[in-house]
Amino acid sequence: xxxxxxxxxxxxxxxxxxxxDLSKRVDLEGAPFNPAAIDAAWRRLQSAGLLELASxxxxxxxxxYGLNFVxxxxxxxxxxxxxxxxxxxxxxxxxxxxxxxxxxxxSTEQFLSSNRSQFAGQRFSEHETAKAARYLKSAGLIEGTxxxxxxxxxxxxxxxxxxxCAESEKSVSEFLNSSxxxxxxxxxxxxxxxxxxxxxxxxxxxxxxxxxxDPAILAQLMxxxxxxxxxxxxxxxxxxxxxxxxQLAGELEAEATGDTPDRGRLRRLTDSLIVALAPAAxxxxxxxxxxxxxxxxxxxxx
Numbered sequence: 001x002x003x004x005x006x007x008x009x010x011x012x013x014x015x016x017x018x019x020x021d022l023s024k025r026v027d028l029e030g031a032p033f034n035p036a037a038i039d040a041a042w043r044r045l046q047s048a049g050l051l052e053l054a055s056x057x058x059x060x061x062x063x064x065y066g067l068n069f070v071x072x073x074x075x076x077x078x079x080x081x082x083x084x085x086x087x088x089x090x091x092x093x094x095x096x097x098x099x100x101x102x103x104x105x106x107s108t109e110q111f112l113s114s115n116r117s118q119f120a121g122q123r124f125s126e127h128e129t130a131k132a133a134r135y136l137k138s139a140g141l142i143e144g145t146x147x148x149x150x151x152x153x154x155x156x157x158x159x160x161x162x163x164x165c166a167e168s169e170k171s172v173s174e175f176l177n178s179s180x181x182x183x184x185x186x187x188x189x190x191x192x193x194x195x196x197x198x199x200x201x202x203x204x205x206x207x208x209x210x211x212x213x214d215p216a217i218l219a220q221l222m223x224x225x226x227x228x229x230x231x232x233x234x235x236x237x238x239x240x241x242x243x244x245x246x247q248l249a250g251e252l253e254a255e256a257t258g259d260t261p262d263r264g265r266l267r268r269l270t271d272s273l274i275v276a277l278a279p280a281a282x283x284x285x286x287x288x289x290x291x292x293x294x295x296x297x298x299x300x301x302x
Contacts, residue, residue: 003048007041008121009033011050014062015070022067025059076120081240083119084247087132088172090116090124095142095158096166108133108144109152127151139176141165173242177233213263217299218256221266224296225252227289228273235280248273263300270297 003011013031018024028038042060045051050066053059062070077083091108094116098105108129111117117124130151136142137153141162144153158166165175229249232242252269255261274293280286 003044003121004041005121006033006037007044010038010041011045011062011066012070014051014060015067018062020067022062022064025054025061027059073120077122079240081243081247083124084128084132085171085173085239085243086119087124087128088136091129091132091136092141092158092162092166092172095156096163099158099163099166104155104157107150107152107154108156136162136172139172141172141176171239171242173239173246174233177230177242177246213261213266213300217296218261220296220299221256221270222253224270224289224292225249225256225273227292228277229253231285231289235277235283235286237280241276241279245273245276248276267297267300270300 010028010031010033013028013033014026017026028042031038033041042051042053045066046053049063050069051060052063054061091111094111094114095105105111109126111129112124112126117129130153133142133144133153133156134146137144137146140159142153142156143159144156147154165172168175226249229246232245235242235245237245248269252266252273255265255269270293274290274297277286277290277293281290
């Protein structure tokens with residue numbers, strides 16, 4: 001159900017005021033809303049079965065449906081992976097609209113005032129928007145200038161791959177993992193007797209570091225992280241789970257290839273990625289990648 005900003009604000013105000021007590025009445029006379037906006041909003045909410053007029057004095061009660069609606073909405077907002085997936089794709093679609101209009105924005109900060117900058121009725125923050133923009137740039141989907149002291153990208157635009165992503169009708173995660181990157185070796189797993197899945201592995205990993213960690217162990221961690229990330233489309237995970245696996249794999253890759261990788265952080269990221277892969281561990285491919293993770297965890301130690 002679509003609710004306007006005013007309607008959702010009013011509904012959540014009543015929800016907070018009743019504190020899950022369906023019999024409690026709320027007087028909106030002192031509520032921090034424009035009186036004209038309240039009148040239109042409560043009528044719409046009443047029509048939708050979310051609020052009901054408790055008396056002729058202008059006080060309201062929330063319905064059981066309204067209580068569940070807000071509870072589910074707030075639970076959805078707390079779903080970090082789903083929120084991140086929505087934000088990344090929203091940024092791609094926003095830039096695609098600018099691409100079609102030949103209207104390049106001055107900064108990704110302008111996204112915040114667009115009609116695409118909400119998730120579950122809540123605005124994306126400036127920090128998470130800037131972080132998503134940097135991720136999309138690192139993934140080769142958007143380009144723009146990064147200036148010191150400024151989090152947002154200046155004069156952002158879609159790359160050719162970004163245009164393809166927007167037109168693919170896929171999530172960013174699905175698009176990035178829709179084909180096996182060139183280079184490296186592959187292993188093939190047959191699933192359900194008909195589907196072959198190829199996942200790239202690291203066969204040429206080299207690194208100079210001063211961490212004291214055996215480079216062979218770092219290569220093993222990279223092998224696991226890369227296999228986990230490239231296998232995402234074949235695990236049968238939902239979009240939120242895909243994003244979580246992708247994020248953890250990316251963080252593990254970044255830590256393993258850094259100048260001074262931290263053993264404790266490597267172990268924590270490896271363990272977290274194994275847990276994120278757990279829903280896929282029963283499949284042939286998921287089982288193989290999970291096994292790679294367990295071997296990597298044993299190698300890095302505690």
